[in-house]
Amino acid sequence: MNRSAGRLSRHRRGRLAGAVVLLLGLVAAGSLYSLVSTGATSSASASSTSSNDELVSEGRKLFLVSCSSCHGTNGEGIETLNGDQYGPSLAGVGAAAVDFQVGTGRMPMAQPGQQAEAKPAAFTQDEIDALGAYIASLAPGPAVPDESDYSIADLTEEEQQEAIVRGGQIFLTNCTACHNFEGSGGAMPRGGHAPQIRGVEAKYIYEALLTGPQQMPSFSDGNLTPEEKRDVIAYLDSLDTNTGYGGFGMGGFGPVAEGLFAWVVGIGSMVGFAVWIAAHSTRSKRKKATA
């Protein structure tokens, strides 16, 4: 009796330890890979982040080349002869608007049209930061939010669930009119459309709320407190991770994060399953032997 209990716990401990070692190994291998693969780009940027002034002047250079044809040489906007706009004034839109518009590939627009579409970004994050610093230097505007503004990772499991529920209610009252019930988007007047907002990176959701792109209203902190913004994002994120039909929205965290995820969870669960099968078959054999 005693002996068999001891053997069981030893057996179990051994299996647990094996799983932990395996997981640690996978995480280590994954992070090493991500370090190596991002090392090349980050070493280039390390030298360029000296002072804000430099960032602003670097941003101004990029702006003159890629943006000034529509937004004017000083970001003041350009009107066409019939009063339409090639590009609106960017004074006061803030770094958050630039990060959203350029980061989601909406800007630079190929040609002025109905609505700028999201597409792969044409600039690196460093260049986007420089452009944002330049625009923010024209007039104060919303800054790029920090991860702590939109992440619920620090909350307890229960608080996270509550945040998601609150977020769902906020979404229902504020967003479904345009974005539809599951955030799948819908048509807007004058030929525009509210895009699907599933799988959009949390930072860009927060920035869209702050800056109100195109026909979307902006949700200032008076309309939606920072905490309410965070909750909506938690809700949208939960839609992406809880889909029952196999679609798994990683939300564009980038190839490294997604690769790491696939590495740890994908391969990890396969190995884990193999270990489980092995453990099971030996245990049932042993049972038969003692029976």
Ligand code: HEC
């Ligand atoms: C071909 C013309 C064109 C070019 C080039 C262009 N834009 Fe725009 N931009 C527009 C138009 C038109 C709008 C407004 C319509 C919209 O938001 O969809 C706009 C809107 C924006 C906004 C949002 C302003 C707000 O009120 O929130 C930002 C920020 C912006 N542009 C930044 C840039 C930056 C940075 C570049 C260069 C990398 C750039 N644009 C290049 C035409 C252009």
Ligand code: HEC
């Ligand atoms: C009046 C209609 C309207 C309402 C209400 C509205 N949106 Fe939008 N939203 C839009 C439109 C239109 C766009 C597209 C803007 C563009 O392409 O420049 C947009 C864009 C977005 C984007 C960017 C998606 C992408 O592809 O990058 C996000 C995220 C977003 N909305 C979230 C929300 C959330 C969350 C709410 C509620 C708190 C909300 N919106 C309320 C009309 C709306």
